[in-house]
Amino acid sequence: MFYNESTLKKAGIDEPPATWEAYYEAAKKIHALGDDYYIAQDTGDIFFLLSLIWQAGGRPFKVDGTKVRIDFTDPGTTKAVAFWQKLLDEGLINTKITGWSDDWNRALNDGTLATQTMGGWLTSTLPERAPKSSGDFRVALMPQWQQGAKTGAANGGSSFGIPAAAEHKEAAFTFLEYFAHGGGLSTRVDAGAFVPNLSVLDNEEFQGKANPYFGGQKVGAVLAEASEIVGDGWQYPPFFEWARSIYGDLASPLYTTGKGSLAEVLEQWRQRCIQYGNEQGFEVS
Amino acid sequence: MAPTPKRRRSPIGLAFIAPFGTLFALVFVVPILYAAYLSLFQDKLVGGNTFVGFANYVKLVQDPQFLDGAGRVVWFTVVQVPIMLFFAMALALALDSMRLHGARFLRVTIFLPYAVPAIVSTLMWGFLLGVKYGLFGSLNRALGTDLDPFAPGTTLISIGVMVTWAFTGFNMLIFYAALKAVPRELYEAAAIDGAGEFQIVRRIKLPALRGSLVVTIIFSIIGTFQMFNEPQILPSMVANSGVTTFYTPNLYAYNLAFTGSQQGYAAALALVMAAITIAVAYAVQIRGLRNADR
Numbered sequence: 001m002f003y004n005e006s007t008l009k010k011a012g013i014d015e016p017p018a019t020w021e022a023y024y025e026a027a028k029k030i031h032a033l034g035d036d037y038y039i040a041q042d043t044g045d046i047f048f049l050l051s052l053i054w055q056a057g058g059r060p061f062k063v064d065g066t067k068v069r070i071d072f073t074d075p076g077t078t079k080a081v082a083f084w085q086k087l088l089d090e091g092l093i094n095t096k097i098t099g100w101s102d103d104w105n106r107a108l109n110d111g112t113l114a115t116q117t118m119g120g121w122l123t124s125t126l127p128e129r130a131p132k133s134s135g136d137f138r139v140a141l142m143p144q145w146q147q148g149a150k151t152g153a154a155n156g157g158s159s160f161g162i163p164a165a166a167e168h169k170e171a172a173f174t175f176l177e178y179f180a181h182g183g184g185l186s187t188r189v190d191a192g193a194f195v196p197n198l199s200v201l202d203n204e205e206f207q208g209k210a211n212p213y214f215g216g217q218k219v220g221a222v223l224a225e226a227s228e229i230v231g232d233g234w235q236y237p238p239f240f241e242w243a244r245s246i247y248g249d250l251a252s253p254l255y256t257t258g259k260g261s262l263a264e265v266l267e268q269w270r271q272r273c274i275q276y277g278n279e280q281g282f283e284v285s
Numbered sequence: 286m287a288p289t290p291k292r293r294r295s296p297i298g299l300a301f302i303a304p305f306g307t308l309f310a311l312v313f314v315v316p317i318l319y320a321a322y323l324s325l326f327q328d329k330l331v332g333g334n335t336f337v338g339f340a341n342y343v344k345l346v347q348d349p350q351f352l353d354g355a356g357r358v359v360w361f362t363v364v365q366v367p368i369m370l371f372f373a374m375a376l377a378l379a380l381d382s383m384r385l386h387g388a389r390f391l392r393v394t395i396f397l398p399y400a401v402p403a404i405v406s407t408l409m410w411g412f413l414l415g416v417k418y419g420l421f422g423s424l425n426r427a428l429g430t431d432l433d434p435f436a437p438g439t440t441l442i443s444i445g446v447m448v449t450w451a452f453t454g455f456n457m458l459i460f461y462a463a464l465k466a467v468p469r470e471l472y473e474a475a476a477i478d479g480a481g482e483f484q485i486v487r488r489i490k491l492p493a494l495r496g497s498l499v500v501t502i503i504f505s506i507i508g509t510f511q512m513f514n515e516p517q518i519l520p521s522m523v524a525n526s527g528v529t530t531f532y533t534p535n536l537y538a539y540n541l542a543f544t545g546s547q548q549g550y551a552a553a554l555a556l557v558m559a560a561i562t563i564a565v566a567y568a569v570q571i572r573g574l575r576n577a578d579r
Binding site: 239 | 418520546
């Protein structure tokens with residue numbers, strides 16, 4: 001979790017919220033600073049919702065070969081969804097600003113968006129997005145569902161593949177090896193990319209380096225710990241790229257009118273995924 | 286009695302149409318045939334490619350998302366095209382009245398938006414109409430209003446504004462060219478017969494514009510039916526503007542093909558939209574030309 005320390009201080013919060021309960025209290029205090037002030041934004045960000053579920057212990061997707069099971073009713077999922085629904089219902093989340101937009105950059109820059117629960121890769125672009133907030137942002141572990149617990153989750157991810165029709169598969173594989181595990185890593189790290197590779201994360205230089213943008217905080221150590229505590233056993237359905245593209249269609253009415261609920265949106269989403277997956281030859285239920 | 290000379294077909298003729306014929310086959314006929322071929326297959330992620338006959342077409346006509354998108358562009362066309370063409374015609378008449386100062390400058394300025402790529406113009410209008418940091422936000426604050434140009438109910442109007450801004454100049458030029466082709470003597474004769482400016486407009490200029498009106502309507506219909514850039518860009522700028530992955534048929538086809546891996550279905554959609562567009566354009570042409578001849 002990235003947080004703007006100076007905004008939090010202004011709201012009378014001295015420590016970054018360590019639990020989601022504290023996060024909820026912080027959200028109220030931050031919004032009390034003014035109509036533009038929010039703890040976070042959300043306009044239907046499925047990756048954020050899934051990492052909340054992931055951290056709470058929910059495992060909505062189970063994939064075994066071509067068999068896929070989708071279920072948003074397990075206790076972990078229900079808990080996470082209900083929590084976020086509460087924040088949305090109480091108007092504590094900015095639902096007007098969408099992530100990665102110009103508005104988002106500006107709100108991060110002027111300090112009206114207090115936190116971002118996001119992947120470590122935000123470190124590399126945050127300084128450009130919010131130059132005026134230099135020195136204000138800090139990094140902490142995700143708030144916890146239980147006081148004293150230490151579980152995290154990932155947000156999104158990327159993968160590299162070699163098409164079956166590729167002519168030079170061997171060469172492509174060698175390059176990917178170099179790019180993902182070999183000498184190519186340092187080039188990427190030097191260029192400012194956040195590479196969640198163990199050899200990078202465990203590196204003392206990475207962990208010990210004070211980052212001036214984050215007020216001299218040793219950001220690398222926090223990110224390395226965050227990646228260590230990610231909950232096990234999470235799976236994405238094999239057609240997730242399609243699934244996430246239509247999630248916005250279904251979630252948009254909720255975010256614009258406030259009618260309905262996240263749980264209903266997820267159930268509609270599940271139905272669409274089942275229909276699509278089966279059409280594509282999977283066995284989805 | 287001399288026999289009427291028979292037209293003889295000489296193979297040399299073929300050589301003359303060959304450049305056109307080859308290009309036409311390569312860039313029109315082949316892609317359409319390939320799309321038609323694709324549309325008869327379903328390529329599953331698991332199970333591979335199978336021939337499904339017309340199943341994609343049957344599915345398409347019952348697909349509520351396709352019907353939603355198609356209905357939206359039809360509705361958009363019915364409202365936006367007349368407004369845009371009215372502006373274009375009024376501007377062309379004004380330029381042709383020869384009573385304007387700086388007509389040449391105006392002509393270029395009004396045409397200029399057409400030269401701005403749709404991606405850029407969408408970004409630009411997105412900033413202008415933004416309620417948080419944009420011009421509209423300042424307006425709202427000054428007037429104490431709460432108007433949002435990118436709410437689900439208003440986004441289509443905003444897109445209409447963008448499209449009108451971009452294409453009015455283009456259509457104006459077509460009208461203006463038609464007016465330029467009217468012999469000046471007609472106006473002199475009309476003036477001698479005692480016709481006023483408005484009578485000249487009604488009796489000479491507007492009838493002269495009929496042919497080009499048909500052309501501009503056809504161009505506009507084709508353009509709006511293919512709307513893609515604006516709804517493709519907007520969601521990354523503004524949240525929940527109501528733009529869905531199936532907002533327009535073209536956007537739907539794109540998403541089906543590139544995120545849904547349903548190329549066959551997308552090909553069927555593209556062909557059906559093409560058929561509808563051709564049918565509508567053809568109907569306009571036949572009707573328009575019949576009227577113009579009268």
